[in-house]
Amino acid sequence: MTERYGYLMVHFVEDSHGYREKVHLSISRGDDPTAWDRLNGGEPILASSMSTTGVRDPFLLHRPDTGRYYLIATDLRVFGADEAGWSVWGSEYSTRMNVWESEDLVTWGEQRQIDVALGPDGMPDPAAPHMGMMWAPEALWVDEYDADGGAFVVYWASAGADGRQRIIWGATRDFTQSGWLTGGVLIDAPGDVIDTTMIREGGRTYRVTKDNGTARGLFMEHSDDARWWLPEATWTQTQIHLGAGYVGGDPGLVEGPALFRVHREDLWYLLVDVIPDVGYRPMVATDLDAPEPWSEVAQADFDLAPATKHGGVIPLTRERYDALRRADAAAVVQVHVATVRVEVGADEASVRAALPATARARLHGGGENDFEVAWNLDGLDVAEPGEVVVEGRLLGTLGANRDDWVAADGSRRWDAEGKVPRASRALAVTATVRVA
Missing domain, CATH: 2.60.260 (HSP40/DNAj peptide-binding domain)
Known part of the structure; x- marks a missing residue:
């Protein structure tokens, strides 16, 4: 049996004076999910040379049937780039998704991009919702997506024709344009919603989303529907204002959540990104089905470099963990x-x-x-x-x-x-x- 050991975090680094909107990796200190070391001496391992040349909100995925790893990210550079500003970046800007592939998490192939607003033929899909940009893509693997088998259901934030930000979904098996399937609206709230992250446990899907419209801040929901991405799926809200205690109770100052489970334990971590440049702070839960499962963790109990921003965490095997350390x-x-x-x-x-x-x-x-x-x-x-x-x-x-x-x-x-x-x-x- 393969030994589960250690965790790998992908993220970017906030640096208003430099070009750090690239792909960075941090690895757990041994099997400890509360202590982290930046790999590559704290320097990035990947950069975008396409479109905006920015990589924000990176996320790691593992395809279980092939063993391939995918790294997807927002196509947006804020520092030293197009000076359009957030009002443009967040409404009518790049709808491209940065993509890299790897077999071992060490050596990564050439960058490519998918335009999520286009179909597999590279042309606009008239049935797809209006997409004003593509922010913070993540995905879950679904074993039986359709008659052809499993696929990744991808979700990200995009602005509609009215300028309001929603969570949109699409599907793919290989993260190529020719293999891209446009979907529909996943989350539509009265105000702007961005930054959804999800985890599946025991047939139930849990998600945390940032609400910028109705002051819920980061809020958590769950669904028991197997096809959780479709409009008929039912979601139940369980907790709001996640991480607001880190910023004096202001729910608007935390975003970019990341969820992961600890090996061999009923213990989960939720990392919340304190903006603009504090970076990730942790929350912990021992029962995701509790009325309010998440509680904040003392800063002294979590060792992570400052300005570690919006990304994701995947579990490792002992073999993968050791290989990453040996490649550093x-x-x-x-x-x-x-x-x-x-x-x-x-x-x-x-x-x-x-x-x-x-x-x-x-x-x-x-x-x-x-x-x-x-x-x-x-x-x-x-x-x-x-x-x-x-x-x-x-x-x-x-x-x-x-x-x-x-x-x-x-x-x-x-x-x-x-x-x-x-x-x-x-x-x-x-x-x-x-x-x-």
Whole structure:
């Protein structure tokens, strides 16, 4: 049986003086859900080079039948970007969803986007509700979504034609535009509602949502309907003003909730985002069906870096936990790792075989680990005797992901043309190739 161990949090970091609206990861300190370490030295592991170049409200998903991981997020950059302002950002702005995929939570593929306002053919769906933007996407996997099997039911906040913010839903199996199914309205309240998060326990679905219209603040509901996303599903409200005690009773100053269950216990955490820059504060429950299940936790009993903002938490296995810790490389132990000898006229395969396959790096959490090296042999000339220094990049580290970009003209403007993603924190080593 696979051992459940540890938790991984995806989030962004509030920084009004820098470009931190990227994907950050924090990991639990061992199996303790109350103590967290930022991975990659606190630096981001992924950045958006598309559309607004912003990544807010990231969320992690695991597809149970394939084992694939998906990371989805809001396409919005607030600092150093389009100066339209919140009135525009929250009414008629980007309806795109940032998407990345991974097999192991360490190495992430290329970024793509889904326009949730469009159908699988890339054209507007006349049956879909009006969508003015796409904020804070999350999803739950449903085993029997339709006759073709399971699918993710995705939900996010969007403004209707009247400017009022609602929670909308859609469905997908692969988070591609061609596999996207537009849905309908999930939550429609008298005022604006945003930031829904959900969890399923024992056939019941629980959700926490931010109400900006009727002063409920963060409020919790539950439903026993198996198809909880459809209009006929019935929801019962159980608690309001969640987390307001952290801000002197003002329910408007907490948002971005995240729910997760503790391994092997009837114990749940609800993280609430205290705005603008305090970040997550915890609430705890031992019975989700209690009349008011959530209570606040003393700050001293929860160790999380400040300004850790709106994201999500997934449970890990011991194997995944250890792999993430081993991938958290800080610096190479030795920059120049070898001098190798090849014959004049040697082919590329012979040169690669002579070079070290791995290099050692120190880890942020202590200790060392060996990583595969990808050697760059472009321009290497072995036609004549001599020495050439070649460079290699370490693979399989968190810092090897594309965490930055540069435009074709070298510009860093958010709206510059020709942006090229890059891994600015990839670790490099060198070796000398002696041709003789």
